[in-house]
Amino acid sequence: MTRHRSNPRMKDRNKHGKRVKRDFVKMLLAVEEWNDMEDNVLLKMLERKHEVKEQKRAAARNRKCRQRRSWAAFQDNLTDRQFRRYFRMERECFDYLCQRIIENVGERDFKSEDYLRDFSNGDANVVDSDQLHQTNILHAHEKTTGGFVSGEVKLALTLRLLAGGSYMDLALLFDVGFSTAYEIFHKVIKDWILDDRLVKINCIDYCEDKERMRKVALDFSNASKRVINGCIGAIDGWVVKIRKPSMKRDLKNKSDPSTYFSRKGFYGINVQAIVDKKKRIIYRNIINRGAEHDSTAFKNSAFYKWLMDNWKKLADEGLYFIGDSAYAIRSFLVTPFDNAVHGTAEDNYNFFHSSSRIVVECAFGEIDLRWGILWSPLRFSLKHNVNVIDACMRLHNFIVDWREEKAAASSSDMEMSIFDEDHRRFMAVYPSIDNIGVHGGEEDVRLDANGNRLSGGRPSKLVTEVRKLGCNIRQTLCDDIARKKLIRPPVNWFRSNNRVLDSR
DSSP: OOOOTTOHHHHHHHHHHHHHHHHHHHHHHHHHHHHHHHHHHHHHHHHHHHHHHHHHHHHHHTOOOOBOOOHHHHHHTSOHHHHHHHHSSOHHHHHHHHHHHHHHHOHHHHOOHHHHHHHHTTOTTTOOGGGTTOGGGTTGGGBSSSSOOOHHHHHHHHHHHHTTOOHHHHHHHTTOOHHHHHHHHHHHIIIIITOTTTOOOOHHHHHHOHHHHHHHHHHHHHHTTTOSTTEEEEEEEEEEEBOOOOTTTTSTTSSOGGGGBOTTSSBEEEEEEEEOTTOOEEEEEEEEETTSOHHHHHHTSHHHHHHHHSHHHHHHHTOEEEEOTTSOOBTTEEOOOTTOOTTSHHHHHHHHHHHHHHHHHHHHHHHHHHOGGGSSOBOSOHHHHHHHHHHHHHHHHHHHHHHHHTOOHHHHHHHHHHHHHHHHHHHHHOTTOOOOOOOOOSSOOOBOTTSOBOOOOOOOHHHHHHHHHHHHHHHHHHHHHHHTTOOOOOOOTTTOOSSOOOOO
16 A cells, blocks of 8 residues: 555655755855855954064064174273172173183183174184074174174173163163063073082082181181181071062962061061171072071971981081071070070170171171162062072172182272162161061970960970080080170260160
């Protein structure tokens, strides 16, 4: 039996087939329309890209070509005093720094003006086979578009930024791009200044060098009328201001930015440093958060753990470091007496101890006054902030070595006068800065979340032993001062012309 076309089931099937064909046709039309739209969008994007490219080419053709001043011509216009104030070191010290960097990284990486000039003249000792195709290297240090920036200009720009200069002013002064200025700054710090071949700071190596420790101990002894004998360095903490760390970029969502907020009322990095009598940095630790106590920051360092493991080496030689009351007394770290009464033997010892320890405060002050970038909060990432602080300390050591070996008396007089001017300018900008004291050197200080002192558990046998030996060393020094009848000098009221001192 055959089905008739008027059958209801056949009619429904025919309607469904026609609807499917109609939807399929609409879909094909939509796809074609979408392809046309996509082609139009791509065409417009290509046209816009070509238009922008042509605009850049036109701007490049119409660009005014300026000639960059050479470093030799720039520094010839500066007096010795102006050069020292601009770049925070003397002209001869700057030349010696360039020479040391060239010895470390090579002429090809440094690219001094003499090197570029010899290359343009076809010196066979300079030209390499793979550089022959670089025709833009000829007089490249004198071009503001393309080419190279000479090593002297890179180093001068970095020193001026560390001294507190503006990157916008320096970009115009040295004819470099705004973004290029900071690229040069971070590259010079990372590749040139933080190179251990230039300046190396390693306190463990220092503690292994007995001859060097004896020289430092002799300097402290001579400066303290031979009562602080055996001191090989002074330790203290220094909080460097920084911008509030970023949770995502700096802390990787692993810690709270409030841990960097110091008791002084700003975000900072706690820097632990040890210096010798000539203000040379022999140890630094720049990874501590601003809210950490000095004693905690030092205890968490690898150098403290090394001292706890090797304290007998220093004790057998009669050597130790000195620190303020923020630190716990140990055989290798002697602190002052707490709550000493004026006029007693303990107070006299505290005076000579403080007179020897103040050298670390002077070192911090010199670094802070010399490098003006530290006057305001550092605004880089935490990694770059640490590099900047480390660069300031290494350059400080470089200048101390230069001052000790080659500087003359006249240059020292100019150095002091310039520091006096910088100090007056600094205090005019920050008149409310003062030192906030800390207490507790007899034992470790631990604080809870609210800042209250915690009562620690029973100390280990090793801690008890080194603490007892440290107290014995301190008492021996105190008895020696009393036996020599040395006392704290009386207060000179005529020198205290702007504040009232209480000598009680």
